[in-house]
Amino acid sequence: MKSYKWKDFFGLIHKAKPNIILFIFSCLISSISAIVATFIPSLLKRFIDSYAANERFDNKLLLSLIAIFILNAIVSVLAGYLLSVVGLKVIANLRKITWSKIVKLPVAYFDKHESGDIASRVVNDTNVLYTLVSNSFSQFINAILTILFCGFWMFYYDWKLSLIVVIALPLFLILFIPLGRKMSKLSKEVQKSTGELNVNAFEMISENKLVKSFTAEGEQISKGVRVIDHLKNIGVQRAKWIATVNPILNLIMMMIIFSIVGFGGVQLANGNLSAGTFMAFLTLIFYIIGPITNFGVFFTQLQQAKGATERISKIHAESEENIHEGNIFDITDKDIEFKDISFSYNTERESSFSLQNINLVIKGGHTYALVGPSGSGKTTLISLLERFYKPTSGSIYIGKENIESYSLNSWRSQIGYVSQEHTLINGTIRENLLFGLEDECPNEEKIIQACQMAYAWEFIEKLPFKLDSHIGERGLELSGGQRQRIAIARMFLKDPKIILLDEATSSLDSQSEEKVKLAMRKISEGRTAISIAHRLSTIVDAENIIFLENGEITGIGKHVELQQTHRLYNQFCEQQLQA
């Protein structure tokens, strides 16, 4: 990706559709309140000078002072609230567009990026913008206005005293520039490490069984501690910089104040300066201390937000799948033809092909079993049919049409894929069965019928809440066989024209396996079905068997034919069927 510029940063904020009118209005009232505040010292001066002249309080002036204070407080509260609303809307919009973008990214993106890191961009990186929009921007504008107005009043009251402040200003800049640079570098590191911590936390939680079975608790703890410590160290470095710069800033501030008090005090004693003017001048100095020191904070936050949005922008720059572009056809019973298909996951290194020179015709309405050693390309072939990836060369046709001419939405809605894993979502059985079927919404009778056909109803009806039972994250509260049967029941409801099955591995016990097998057979009836078979016992009576080896088809036929003609298939049979 090209280097990230401020233009990209503001482009991203623009995409988040900030409520510009509300933002400008809030900044405006906040600025008015900041400007009005600069008049307070002048009222104070008049109040003191009038007391010095008349030896009594000017009640009108006192009331005006109190009224300005109260009004200012009300306006500040209102501006603060409105700016928070604008900021919250900006991050909500940014999260929504990033969320939608991630949902539409192709499978290949998720192969290359860690899920914890992607999640961190939606959750953490978007947060940084909130502070910027809700606080920093208006504070920055207020700071400029306060300094300008206070500066005007200061020069108006006493230009000699004001020069002391003007001379000291470059000293602040000398300190802020390197501090800002360092802070921006550290902020980027904080965001990167937070992403890393997210990745490790995801892994530690989702793979907890793996961790326990390998007694890798110690290793996992040290891994987490390493990232946490790194984050802490960056924080400490940041604190060191701030701690070093702060006393210098304070020292400069004190020097300014002492010089003004000393120089002004002498003028006051000589009668060249009124007590009111002197007090007003000192009040103005206190007014500008905050804004001057806040400049640094603003630029740090701006750099932080730039770093965070750079990571979000990278996601936005990825090309997404347009699922509605293309034709809509009915693919029932049409033949599928793979023509000279080769495929490599790695687009840069053409050497490692996962599929090579695949020429294959799948007859519509028939059942095919894919067999072959581990890593031979079975899942890849199915993934190309699902259009999770595009072939590196060659094309897949359905009837006479290239499958790419169909809209992804139309294509995938006619295909049912039951994989070995990642079949269920967190929620109830019903939510899982109706997943992606919001528009059709089958009735209760149809849902139960689908469960019965998938041999799932027999265990669902025994659950206390039946279809409304919660099954935990990824259905982990169910057995592997039960999960697969729910996934198959969902397919009965979806009623696809082509069914792609990744058969359960040996994780199922024989009784469960039998049920899953029956359910798979039933869902395949009357459809084009391609199933990956890990165990030959399930396919000996299959209509057609396709044997894959190192990404190439080395045999097609029935069990007996292949047993006689295919050496490796025969070896497979000897190993598996005899066992």
Ligand SMILES: Nc1ncnc2c1ncn2[C@@H]1O[C@H](COP(=O)(O)OP(=O)(O)OP(=O)(O)O)[C@@H](O)[C@H]1O
């Ligand atoms: N997402 C991926 N990125 C890069 N390479 C991959 C990816 N998925 C699979 N491969 C590689 O492609 C080849 C074929 O893998 P595939 O998963 O299709 O095999 P398989 O026959 O289904 O294996 P198994 O029976 O073990 O599930 C393997 O060499 C594998 O390392």
